[in-house]
Amino acid sequence: MDLRADFTSLVALRAKGGELTALRNLSGSEQVRQVQPLLQFDPDGSAPASRLDAIETAIRDLSRLGRRAMLDASAVAHLPGFGHGPTGPLGSMADRLADPVDLLDEAGPIAFVPVVRSDAGEPAVAGLGRLCHELGAGGALRIRPGTATPGNIERIIENLALDLGRIDVIVDLQYVPEATAARLDEAAAVFGTLATFGHFRTTSLLCGSIPRTLARTSTWEQARTEEILWEQLARGDAAELRPGDYGTVHPIPGQRFRSKHVALKYTCRDHWFYSRERAPESDDPTTESPRARTFRVVCRHLVESDSFSGPDFSWGDREIFEAATGGGQGFGSTTKHVALATSHHLAYLAQRHAA
Numbered sequence: 001m002d003l004r005a006d007f008t009s010l011v012a013l014r015a016k017g018g019e020l021t022a023l024r025n026l027s028g029s030e031q032v033r034q035v036q037p038l039l040q041f042d043p044d045g046s047a048p049a050s051r052l053d054a055i056e057t058a059i060r061d062l063s064r065l066g067r068r069a070m071l072d073a074s075a076v077a078h079l080p081g082f083g084h085g086p087t088g089p090l091g092s093m094a095d096r097l098a099d100p101v102d103l104l105d106e107a108g109p110i111a112f113v114p115v116v117r118s119d120a121g122e123p124a125v126a127g128l129g130r131l132c133h134e135l136g137a138g139g140a141l142r143i144r145p146g147t148a149t150p151g152n153i154e155r156i157i158e159n160l161a162l163d164l165g166r167i168d169v170i171v172d173l174q175y176v177p178e179a180t181a182a183r184l185d186e187a188a189a190v191f192g193t194l195a196t197f198g199h200f201r202t203t204s205l206l207c208g209s210i211p212r213t214l215a216r217t218s219t220w221e222q223a224r225t226e227e228i229l230w231e232q233l234a235r236g237d238a239a240e241l242r243p244g245d246y247g248t249v250h251p252i253p254g255q256r257f258r259s260k261h262v263a264l265k266y267t268c269r270d271h272w273f274y275s276r277e278r279a280p281e282s283d284d285p286t287t288e289s290p291r292a293r294t295f296r297v298v299c300r301h302l303v304e305s306d307s308f309s310g311p312d313f314s315w316g317d318r319e320i321f322e323a324a325t326g327g328g329q330g331f332g333s334t335t336k337h338v339a340l341a342t343s344h345h346l347a348y349l350a351q352r353h354a355a
Contacts, residue, residue: 006202007034007242008035009035009036009245009349009352010035010036010245011246011349012244012245012246012247012251013040014249015040015051015054016045016338017335017339018336018341019247019339022316022345022346023062024057026062026065027315032065032066032067032346033066033350034349035346035350037069038071038115038170039059039071040073040115041072041074041075041089043253044253048079048081055093056096063110068112069112070112070114070115070168071090071113071115073115074120075253076089077124086123086124086128087127087130090114090131093112094109094112097111113132113138113168114132114135115140115141115142116128116129116141116142116160117144118142118143118144118156125155125159126160128160129161130161133161138166138168139166139167141153141156141160141167141168141170142206143169143190143194144171144174145186145187148189149193153194164198164199164201165201167200167201168200168204169203169204171190171194174252175207175208175209175211175251175252176207176226177209178209179228183229184232184233187205187233188233191233191241202240202242203242204243206244206245206246207226209226209272210246210248210249210250210251210272212252213259214274216274217277217278218276218277219273219275219276219305220274221271221272221273221274221307222271223270223272224270227270230243247342247345248266248267260278260279261276261277261278262276262278262291262337263275263276263277263337264276264337264340265337266307266308267341267345268348269352273305273307275298275301275302277298279291279294280294289332295331295332296324296331299321303320303321303324308320309347313347314343316340316344316347317343317347319340319343
């Protein structure tokens with residue numbers, strides 16, 4: 001199968017329960033024809049072996065749909081159980097993908113695109129550069145503005161030992177609540193520095209505007225800063241710049257805790273639609289859990305709004321509609337809202353940037 005290297009939008013997804021469930025429910029190659037998933041290991045979660053199993057499955061599933069995953073393991077490279085040496089978890093994943101597991105897999109190894117961050121040391125960059133050559137899919141360089149000096153970028157490119165045409169560059173601004181002139185200038189300066197090196201395979205702007213916690217209840221809207229900032233930059237010299245976002249979660253991982261509220265974050269053309277309610281504390285064992293009942297209310301708010309895309313838009317939208325109208329089950333899961341919102345988000349990206 002000819003796996004695609006080009007894309008029109010990038011999405012950075014934590015390799016965790018909700019996001020991986022959404023990927024498992026992709027049903028056709030058209031859903032990733034224009035969308036490039038970047039899977040990033042999260043430092044918190046289940047045992048390393050279980051997480052490696054789940055990510056391996058996601059990479060194999062995406063490969064069957066004709067899309068190579070980007071994979072960033074920087075956050076767990078120092079943790080035991082994920083792998084050893086300069087390639088660490090990514091080397092372990094390459095070994096896992098070397099052979100098919102069933103008749104649906106390719107005959108040869110399944111490749112992915114290793115991601116190198118701009119704060120990585122030289123041994124790690126060189127090791128990942130060798131892995132990029134071994135896999136034959138090129139590499140991705142994830143740059144944060146604080147490390148985007150010409151000298152540092154040159155150092156990484158030299159240690160990767162890849163032609164620029166084999167490198168996807170991702171400028172990662174992380175959390176950007178507003179598209180201010182300062183953030184626009186910051187991003188433009190980084191892209192200006194990158195332009196002095198030549199033409200990379202692709203160049204993307206990655207950022208997210210969802211706050212770490214929502215502070216209101218009921219429903220409200222928030223501008224999608226991710227798209228506003230990208231559109232402002234793309235009007236200038238960065239016409240080939242691809243937009244990137246963090247799906248439906250805050251860009252920076254934080255401590256896990258069980259919220260007393262249930263929320264749904266829903267992607268729309270020019271805004272986020274938020275629906276959030278507090279779950280009651282009482283629990284009736286003869287009915288659904290308080291979280292499940294509250295999730296149905298949250299979904300009903302969305303379905304009754306002008307922002308809902310309809311039940312046929314994605315797997316997640318069908319589940320949201322079922323929850324809102326009294327059908328379905330399993331809505332008390334703490335990862336369900338992320339799975340359904342991410343499913344809708346992937347479908348939105350596939351249609352939004354398909355032209």
